[in-house]
Amino acid sequence: MKYDFNKTIDRKNTDCIKWDYLNAFFGKNDIHPMWVADMDFRTPPEILKHIEERAAHGVFGYTARSDQFYSSVIDWFKKRYNWTIEKEWIITTPGVVPALNLAMQEFTEPGDGVIIQSPVYFPFKDSIEANGRKLLDNALVLKNGRYRMNWQDLEKKAEFAKMILFCSPHNPVSRVWSNEELEHLGDICVKHDLMIFSDEIHADIIFKPNTHTPTAKISYALADRTISSFSTSKTFNLAGLQLSVNIIPSKELRERFSLTIERLHLNMSSIFGIVGTQAAYLYGEQWLDQLLPYLWQNYMTVKNYLTESIPEITVIQPDGTYLLWLDCRKLKLSDEELSAFFVQKAKLALTNGVMFGPGGSGFMRMNIGCPNQNIIEGLDRLKKAVKDDSPIVIDSAPCNSQNDC
Numbered sequence: 001m002k003y004d005f006n007k008t009i010d011r012k013n014t015d016c017i018k019w020d021y022l023n024a025f026f027g028k029n030d031i032h033p034m035w036v037a038d039m040d041f042r043t044p045p046e047i048l049k050h051i052e053e054r055a056a057h058g059v060f061g062y063t064a065r066s067d068q069f070y071s072s073v074i075d076w077f078k079k080r081y082n083w084t085i086e087k088e089w090i091i092t093t094p095g096v097v098p099a100l101n102l103a104m105q106e107f108t109e110p111g112d113g114v115i116i117q118s119p120v121y122f123p124f125k126d127s128i129e130a131n132g133r134k135l136l137d138n139a140l141v142l143k144n145g146r147y148r149m150n151w152q153d154l155e156k157k158a159e160f161a162k163m164i165l166f167c168s169p170h171n172p173v174s175r176v177w178s179n180e181e182l183e184h185l186g187d188i189c190v191k192h193d194l195m196i197f198s199d200e201i202h203a204d205i206i207f208k209p210n211t212h213t214p215t216a217k218i219s220y221a222l223a224d225r226t227i228s229s230f231s232t233s234k235t236f237n238l239a240g241l242q243l244s245v246n247i248i249p250s251k252e253l254r255e256r257f258s259l260t261i262e263r264l265h266l267n268m269s270s271i272f273g274i275v276g277t278q279a280a281y282l283y284g285e286q287w288l289d290q291l292l293p294y295l296w297q298n299y300m301t302v303k304n305y306l307t308e309s310i311p312e313i314t315v316i317q318p319d320g321t322y323l324l325w326l327d328c329r330k331l332k333l334s335d336e337e338l339s340a341f342f343v344q345k346a347k348l349a350l351t352n353g354v355m356f357g358p359g360g361s362g363f364m365r366m367n368i369g370c371p372n373q374n375i376i377e378g379l380d381r382l383k384k385a386v387k388d389d390s391p392i393v394i395d396s397a398p399c400n401s402q403n404d405c
């Protein structure tokens with residue numbers, strides 16, 4: 001089947017945050033949304049069919065995860081990441097960020113050091129602060145257009161840390177980490193007895209020739225200290241179904257994590273989370289294999305357009321994810337001015353890079369999980385705004401405040 005990713009789906013009036021809450025977050029409704037990390041495509045028809053059939057049944061009582069649910073996860077992990085996992089290792093939560101918070105609460109104490117690698121998905125920092133843990137930022141380094149980890153700094157910070165929140169692939173800098181990088185990270189974590197929460201929510205959106213290696217697959221020593229969190233939410237646009245799949249090979253970690261979940265009565269899942277996840281893993285592959293080149297084409301559209309018409313802005317080449325990291329430093333604007341420039345002048349809703357940490361200053365994150373014509377629309381607006389030399393007006397609109405999407 002050939003899927004039509006160019007088809008425009010009107011998402012307005014569905015209460016979706018990306019299109020319906022622009023005024024709340026940017027102080028304006030008439031702006032073009034390229035921010036929240038979900039896509040503007042319909043979920044694959046193969047998944048919709050199962051959700052619709054289940055909805056048509058009309059009785060939505062408490063529902064278990066069947067053996068078929070677990071085998072759909074196991075088969076996907078084998079097929080897509082060549083990782084053999086066992087049924088007992090799989091624990092679901094209503095999202096990756098809840099899993100991350102539960103792990104931090106169970107395995108660290110208030111005041112303990114937790115490492116992040118900024119610029120990074122901002123709920124990492126927020127969660128550390130909300131739980132009263134100590135934020136240790138092992139900032140990534142940008143060199144020759146590519147982000148890398150700072151090993152020396154990681155060694156130093158690891159001495160004072162209990163856990164690292166690792167983002168693989170990385171949002172927003174779109175890095176897919178190599179096996180060598182994962183091994184190096186693993187050696188440091190083992191040496192300093194660090195636990196790893198490995199957020200692998202973007203693991204399926206990978207551009208060739210990159211491949212995704214799950215952190216815990218690197219070695220037994222790493223598997224023993226890692227909680228890895230995956231989901232079909234980014235891959236198949238199912239974020240509203242709120243189900244993530246956590247893989248915990250260590251019996252000890254698994255038992256403690258499960259107890260925390262049971263204490264909070266979070267061990268049930270929504271019916272549609274179960275049905276959607278299972279159908280995605282069983283029947284979604286063909287759609288995904290056609291989505292990936294479409295997203296790459298969207299990236300090429302952005303890259304070529306910027307090179308030809310907006311040379312003041314460049315884009316970091318992504319290894320994966322549908323989030324682009326735009327380097328706007330040549331515009332020479334403060335972060336406040338950059339937000340105002342995008343919202344007021346370009347009439348575009350992007351995420352300001354500084355939200356992801358100090359290294360994001362001067363950058364903007366652009367979501368390209370949408371029909372190609374929406375990308376062109378955004379770029380046309382941007383070109384016009386860059387050419388317009390009227391002053392930037394910073395008003396009191398809440399440009400910088402966002403939810404955790």
Ligand SMILES: Cc1ncc(COP(=O)(O)O)c(C=O)c1O
Nearest residue numbers: 037095096097098121171201405
């Ligand atoms: C790296 C990363 N982790 C987690 C999430 C959100 O996960 P969830 O909605 O399952 O809590 C996102 C969403 O953008 C993300 O980019």
